[in-house]
Amino acid sequence: MASGTTLQKAIDLVTKATEEDRNQNYAEALRLYEHGVEYFLHAIKYEAQGEKAKESIRAKCVQYLERAEKIKESIKKGKKKPVLDGGSKEDKKNSDSDEDDDDPEKKKLQTKLEGAIVVEKPHVKWSDVAGLDAAKEALKEAVILPIRFPHLFSGKRVPWKGILLFGPPGTGKSYLAKAVATEANNSTFFSVSSSDLVSKWLGESEKLVRNLFELARAHKPSIIFIDEVDSLCSSRSDNESESARRIKTEFLVQMQGVGHDTEGILVLGATNIPWVLDAAIRRRFEKRIYIPLPEEHARATMFKIHLGNTRNVLTEEDIKELAMNTEGYSGADISIVVRDALMQPVRKVQTATHFKKIRGPSPKDPNVIMDDLLIPCSPGDPGAMEMTWMEVDGDKLAEPPVTMNDMLRSLATSKPTVNDEDLVKLEKFMKDFGQEG
Structure with a gap:
């Protein structure tokens, strides 16, 4: 019988x-174990009869x-003798000490969090960020200077946490944050995002928060960036879930709790709605920097950055005029205006009859x-x-330059996204608790 064959093959392999x-x-x-498990999984999927039989195979x-x-693990570490399942207590003790007394559950949680470590640098320099001088200075003070000149930050002079x-x-x-x-x-x-730290299992979310900070301490100097921090640390209230409350409590304890060393760790948070943050979390963010809508000179720089080296016939005066006409636009809004304008020459090619x-x-x-x-x-x-463009040879098409008219056409259709109420x-939150960026 086919099912008997696959199952029997799996049993023979693991034996x-x-x-x-x-x-x-x-x-x-190791090769035989892995091979045997593959056969078992095939048997579960296609041949095992009844839920009880499937459960029994899964357990095996x-x-x-x-x-x-x-x-x-043992082969990787170059050890000759791996931990035997039925080994003596002494063997187990020795093997445990070899494993640096690492709790397997802790290891599993830390492995889960290792995906949050940014390995590839985003290649965004300070010069790529238009304006925001106060914010850049505060970040250099908190991040770059302590790494470059650690002797400056001794005694009572400590960097921002x-x-x-x-x-x-x-x-x-x-x-x-990318910069x-x-x-x-x-x-x-x-x-880190909320999905990295929120788990469906009871008690695992706060363990993930604790392990995140432990991982940061092990790799210090380190920076923990939490985008949309309000999703994790909003105000505590009576009608919120128990798990949400526990995550916040663990955050508070890890960020500045008794017995937790925070030296060499910077927690960087970003939010659009700071007024929903819990007061205790707000207190632990020692510097609260307002990143406002860009001013006119910053908007002009943004237009230049987003145009890059794309062929255009815009003059300095044109850029100044565009900066003046985009009052109330955010950096992202300007990026969308320019992206739309960069598509206008492509549209010209598509619709051209001559x-x-x-x-x-x-x-x-070139x-x-x-x-x-x-x-x-x-x-x-x-x-x-x-x-039409269909009749033009691919190597013969000259790129039409981006003109001021293209920019104005895109500006007419792209509206700012920032709400006056917000x-x-x-601004009220900045006056009460923050500083200008």
């Missing part, structure tokens, strides 16, 4: 694996996989000058040829 395990041929045992799979993991960036959406709070991750070369940067020949650099190699490049034009232009609340 051989345990024999090899006993004979200390660990590499072969877990057992064999655990053993395989132990062997794998918690910085909260608050302001309307799209003003560059997360972007500043910190890039510029703080020797630091470990943890980018093209004309021009001289210019080849699209493939050092080669070509005389027969084609660019969209109006039917009345001298040398206009009636054709701005009033944010």
Whole structure:
């Protein structure tokens, strides 16, 4: 019978694996365990009859996989003798000391959190962030200086332990955090969201918070960046769930609790709605910096940054005019305006009915000058040829430059996203608890 064959094959494989395990041929045992488990899983999926039989096979799979993991760990560490499941107490004691007394549950939680460590630097420099000088100075003071000149921060002079960036959406709070991750070369940067810390299992969420801080202490100097911190640390109230309350309590204890060393750890939070934060959490963010909507000179810089090296015919005066016309726009809004304007030349190519020949650099190699490049034009232009973009050779299309008209057209259709009501609340919060960024 087919089911008997697969199941029997799995049993034979794990029997051989345990024999090899006993004979200390660990590499072969590991291969056989993994192979056997694959057959068991196939049997569960396609052949096992009844839920009870499936449960029994699953339990066996877990057992064999655990053993395989132990062997794998031992091979990795170069140990000759892995922990035997039925070993003597003394053997177990010795093996435990080899494992640095690591609690397997703690290890599992820390492995889960290791995904929050930003390994690849985002390549955002301070110069890429337009304006926000006070915020940049505060972050340099808290992050870069203590790493570069640790002797300056001795005795009573200690760097900031918690910085909260608050302001309307799209003003560059997360972007500043990216700049910190890039510029703080020797630091470990943890980018944490609520999904990393909230678990469906009772008691696991606060353990994750504790393990996050333990991991940060082990990798210090480290920065823990929590975007939308209000989702984790809103005001405590009577009608909230018990688990939410416990997460907040663990945060409070870890950020500045008794017996917890916070040296070398900076907690960086970002939020659009700081007034919902719990008062105790607010107190633990020692610096609360308001990231406002960009001023006119910052908006002009943003237009230049977002245009980059795309071909355009905009003058300094045009950029100034655009900056003046975008009062109330956030950095993200300006980015959308420019992105839409950058698409206007593509739309011109799509809708053009006539093209004309021009001289210019080849699209493939800018050092080669070509005389027969084609660019969209109006039917009345001298040398206009009636054709659509489908008839243009891919190597012959000249990129139409972005013009002021393109920018104004995009500006007319892209509206600011920041609400005046929220701005009033944010400014009130800044006057009461924060400082200008």
